[in-house]
Amino acid sequence: MKVLQLATSESPFFAEQVRALEGSGVDCTVVTVPSPPDGRTLASFASFYRRVLQEVRTGNYDLVHANYGLLGPLAFAQPVRPLVLSIWGSEVMGYSARLDAVTRAGIAAADAVVVPSRSIVERVESDTVLVPFGVDTERFRPMNRRAARAELGWDADERVVLFPYDPDRAVKDFPRAERVVDETDATLRWISDVPHDRVPVYMNASDAVLVTSKRESGPMVVKEAAACNVPVVSTDVGFASDVLDGVAHSTVADADRRLVAGLRSALDADERANGRERIDALGLERMADSLRAVYQRELGRRGVKA
Numbered sequence: 001m002k003v004l005q006l007a008t009s010e011s012p013f014f015a016e017q018v019r020a021l022e023g024s025g026v027d028c029t030v031v032t033v034p035s036p037p038d039g040r041t042l043a044s045f046a047s048f049y050r051r052v053l054q055e056v057r058t059g060n061y062d063l064v065h066a067n068y069g070l071l072g073p074l075a076f077a078q079p080v081r082p083l084v085l086s087i088w089g090s091e092v093m094g095y096s097a098r099l100d101a102v103t104r105a106g107i108a109a110a111d112a113v114v115v116p117s118r119s120i121v122e123r124v125e126s127d128t129v130l131v132p133f134g135v136d137t138e139r140f141r142p143m144n145r146r147a148a149r150a151e152l153g154w155d156a157d158e159r160v161v162l163f164p165y166d167p168d169r170a171v172k173d174f175p176r177a178e179r180v181v182d183e184t185d186a187t188l189r190w191i192s193d194v195p196h197d198r199v200p201v202y203m204n205a206s207d208a209v210l211v212t213s214k215r216e217s218g219p220m221v222v223k224e225a226a227a228c229n230v231p232v233v234s235t236d237v238g239f240a241s242d243v244l245d246g247v248a249h250s251t252v253a254d255a256d257r258r259l260v261a262g263l264r265s266a267l268d269a270d271e272r273a274n275g276r277e278r279i280d281a282l283g284l285e286r287m288a289d290s291l292r293a294v295y296q297r298e299l300g301r302r303g304v305k306a
Contacts, residue, residue, distance in 0.1 A: 072106015
């Protein structure tokens with residue numbers, strides 16, 4: 001099976017998805033929107049569209065998979081191959097009326113619409129296929145906390161809460177994280193410009209991971225921390241409540257007082273969580289198998305064997 005993968009950029013998660021699909025026998029070619037130093041313009045998307053048309057004409061693809069709602073209409077502009085559209089979440093959460101409208105147009109045109117969580121299913125007024133985002137459970141795995149701290153040069157005995165984002169990203173609400181951690185005896189640390197393959201070390205070196213985002217389509221960090229068996233305290237955004245349901249020493253709440261209480265409880269327990277039991281069903285191989293099944297179904301509807 002040969003699939004043309006379209007994306008706005010090759011984010012770590014998207015790159016993992018492509019690797020997993022190729023591991024399952026899907027031959028993927030990736031085309032992303034150009035990102036010049038001065039930012040994307042209409043010319044960037046025009047160039048992207050021309051590249052898509054060229055690939056469809058010459059690449060002998062079975063199917064086109066557009067990853068992110070913004071690309072749906074551009075992908076459908078090639079009327080030759082079946083179109084699978086993945087909604088990542090932010091495109092239907094009301095951030096931008098224009099983005100919502102473009103995404104709705106792509107949803108209406110797609111042969112199949114894939115969504116990552118039940119919370120997104122409720123926002124898409126169309127038939128959808130639920131395919132949870134997969135986690136690389138070989139990379140994100142439990143490690144010895146003291147060894148991880150030694151590797152990072154952190155104090156072995158301090159209590160550490162990790163804010164897993166750049167503090168300058170306003171939607172992640174770092175000031176709220178500071179307020180919550182100030183009500184405990186822990187130290188707040190954060191990640192900025194850390195390579196994705198180093199993130200598990202920071203998570204495992206921490207006593208808990210704190211997410212205070214105002215809104216999220218994921219957040220993937222919740223799944224990644226859970227896969228490391230690190231307790232997570234999070235605002236009720238995206239699929240956080242689904243992932244952390246039943247996970248020990250983890251809390252999902254909206255009020256600051258409940259976030260503080262959950263964080264204090266996790267710190268006082270001084271134990272690892274059991275999130276990996278929950279995440280094992282959300283690995284990259286499972287995600288790739290589910291996407292491949294969607295591809296096969298759409299091709300079967302057109303009488304194509306793959």
